[in-house]
Amino acid sequence: MCMLTAATMATSCGPAKETADDFSYNDERFADLQMLRYRVDGFEQLSLRQKTLIYYLSEAALSGRDILWDQNGRYNLQIRALLETIYENYQGDRTTDDFRAFEVYLKRVWFSNGIHHHYSTDKIQPAFTQQFMLNAMSTLTDDQLPLLQGQTREQMCQVLMPVIFDPTVMPKRTNQADGQDLILTSAANYYGQGVTQQEAEDFYLAMKQADPDPAHPIMFGMNSRLVKADGRLEERVWRSGGLYGAAIDRIIGWLEKAQGVAETDAQAAVIAKLIDFYRTGDLHTFDDYTILWVQDTVGNVDFTNGFTESYGDPLGMKASWEGYANFKDLAATERTEKLSANAQWFEDHSPADARFKKENCRGITAKVIVAAILGGDLYPSTAIGINLPNSNWVRAEHGSKSVTIGNLTDAYNKAARGNGFQEEFVIDDATRANINKYGDTCDDLHTDLHECLGHGSGRLLPGVDADSLKAYGSTIEEGRADLFGLYYIADPKLVELGLTPDAEAYKSQYYTYLMNGLMTQLVRIEPGATIEEAHMRNRAFVAHWVLAHADGAVALVKRDGKTYVQVNDYGRVRELFGELLAEVQRIKSEGDFEAARTLVETYGVKVDADLHREVLARYKALDLAPYKGFINPEYVVERDAQGNITDIHVRYGEAYDHQMLRYSREYSTLPYVNE
Numbered sequence: 001m002c003m004l005t006a007a008t009m010a011t012s013c014g015p016a017k018e019t020a021d022d023f024s025y026n027d028e029r030f031a032d033l034q035m036l037r038y039r040v041d042g043f044e045q046l047s048l049r050q051k052t053l054i055y056y057l058s059e060a061a062l063s064g065r066d067i068l069w070d071q072n073g074r075y076n077l078q079i080r081a082l083l084e085t086i087y088e089n090y091q092g093d094r095t096t097d098d099f100r101a102f103e104v105y106l107k108r109v110w111f112s113n114g115i116h117h118h119y120s121t122d123k124i125q126p127a128f129t130q131q132f133m134l135n136a137m138s139t140l141t142d143d144q145l146p147l148l149q150g151q152t153r154e155q156m157c158q159v160l161m162p163v164i165f166d167p168t169v170m171p172k173r174t175n176q177a178d179g180q181d182l183i184l185t186s187a188a189n190y191y192g193q194g195v196t197q198q199e200a201e202d203f204y205l206a207m208k209q210a211d212p213d214p215a216h217p218i219m220f221g222m223n224s225r226l227v228k229a230d231g232r233l234e235e236r237v238w239r240s241g242g243l244y245g246a247a248i249d250r251i252i253g254w255l256e257k258a259q260g261v262a263e264t265d266a267q268a269a270v271i272a273k274l275i276d277f278y279r280t281g282d283l284h285t286f287d288d289y290t291i292l293w294v295q296d297t298v299g300n301v302d303f304t305n306g307f308t309e310s311y312g313d314p315l316g317m318k319a320s321w322e323g324y325a326n327f328k329d330l331a332a333t334e335r336t337e338k339l340s341a342n343a344q345w346f347e348d349h350s351p352a353d354a355r356f357k358k359e360n361c362r363g364i365t366a367k368v369i370v371a372a373i374l375g376g377d378l379y380p381s382t383a384i385g386i387n388l389p390n391s392n393w394v395r396a397e398h399g400s401k402s403v404t405i406g407n408l409t410d411a412y413n414k415a416a417r418g419n420g421f422q423e424e425f426v427i428d429d430a431t432r433a434n435i436n437k438y439g440d441t442c443d444d445l446h447t448d449l450h451e452c453l454g455h456g457s458g459r460l461l462p463g464v465d466a467d468s469l470k471a472y473g474s475t476i477e478e479g480r481a482d483l484f485g486l487y488y489i490a491d492p493k494l495v496e497l498g499l500t501p502d503a504e505a506y507k508s509q510y511y512t513y514l515m516n517g518l519m520t521q522l523v524r525i526e527p528g529a530t531i532e533e534a535h536m537r538n539r540a541f542v543a544h545w546v547l548a549h550a551d552g553a554v555a556l557v558k559r560d561g562k563t564y565v566q567v568n569d570y571g572r573v574r575e576l577f578g579e580l581l582a583e584v585q586r587i588k589s590e591g592d593f594e595a596a597r598t599l600v601e602t603y604g605v606k607v608d609a610d611l612h613r614e615v616l617a618r619y620k621a622l623d624l625a626p627y628k629g630f631i632n633p634e635y636v637v638e639r640d641a642q643g644n645i646t647d648i649h650v651r652y653g654e655a656y657d658h659q660m661l662r663y664s665r666e667y668s669t670l671p672y673v674n675e
Ligand code: ZN
Pocket: 450, 455, 478, 481
């Protein structure tokens, strides 16, 4: 389960910041997409063994690329090869509208790992003509075309042209429209031709009913395509020697190397079990693997590699392939350990009533990781927080691992700088300068306070049902954790602990939080709608309650017809955050449903239509891309004369098209069509 995507993050902002080696977080933009880069800071400080382990796991993460392309549609690999050969060999004018549209189409197809939009799953309509494509192909020899065995170019065109150009052919990758046959109307390649939704549901229902251990069900259907052969349904399992075997064998080869340089025996055992699963395709082995993986928390390096999330299957069973490698963010871990070690101090000094405080308070240490490579369904579009495994009984009996990917969050934040957002919405240069100086530190710290201390603080009075706040429960809980963070981020204790640089830093967080809650988060709401999502409601009720009680300490002011947040008295704002924290803690501890409802409905739901219209218009004028994805770094391996690895370096700066073409060369593992 991917918990967090960039869309759920608070919009952060600030002017461009210099980095040491000309590193740029923003790369090219096309269609509705913005390409970004991420840094792998800390890699150079790892031991050679750890670097080598990450390198092998990275290769394993890239080796499954073709699997995902084929899962996303049966013609994707052949279409990719066709588009790439035209792109590389085109001799005509590369500045015409047709060629430019062709280039954008190819970049979008790369981004989506197939011909359907990565998010909407609608087929991407080319803005160039079929005639342009046929003309471009006519200059290529048969050798340059991705023809199947015995296929002529005319036959290839007959199959592929409608798939590319006809909007009625394979219009949707994953159709969720109620009342239609979701399998027959979905282009995703998880079910063979002619298999109906009813047949698939019956097939898996029978399998579940025959399960001898229904309390510990395997992930039925997760790693196979269900096909009809001679009128009978059967699973083509994705494993070594089975469907996708050539890609899986390549992955296994890299995992074997990784196993040899694992940090601990436990980690080596995890990798060995995964190899075992890839060899056999046995889903009991998969459960054994995930249990070992969940229990292994000692090593610095960790990874995911395999059939993981099932969003692409309209029936939600079959898992798309993804892979990534990561290591612990030691600076972030040190930060959260400091907070956790002082959890009782924070609890004792909170403004909440003593009856609602915990006597024995222990913070938790957040697992912040650094992604080293993104592959399969995590590339280029990715999650920034991941919680696995997905098996319910494994989670219940053995727990799960939950991580936030710090360097990707950081990249999103840094990339947003200089996009004009802050210039548009922050009131003046002095406030912008403060945000620029302290914004990142305080964003991270507020998240840490929220996660490590906020949620864990306080207690319910005896006899109070944890669900008393019902539909308002999660909004109140998120608000409580946010307020805990807001109250304490201004505390001298944080300067004393070395977590904030000085007594001015917190002001950046106060300003951006209020600006987001009062104004800028409205960019994610449709005109005329109210606020529904729990995190957005909590930011709105916190910010609007403070505004309503601020008596001039905070104000919305107009300048040249535009609305801005003005903070006149930061000290008073802190007091107000403290007062609201005490009240929200009371509501939670006493289970005061009526007060929760009044607070949320009064301050957290309604949208000022005029302000909303203004904010949307100002945001639209910035012309920012709605979707973002990442270009990977490269790992450059140094070897001695005997071929032993002596060091590995991270290299940035590879162009998007170069990376995609290189991946198609170096990690092409599967035939164009996989039956
Ligand atoms: Zn939370």
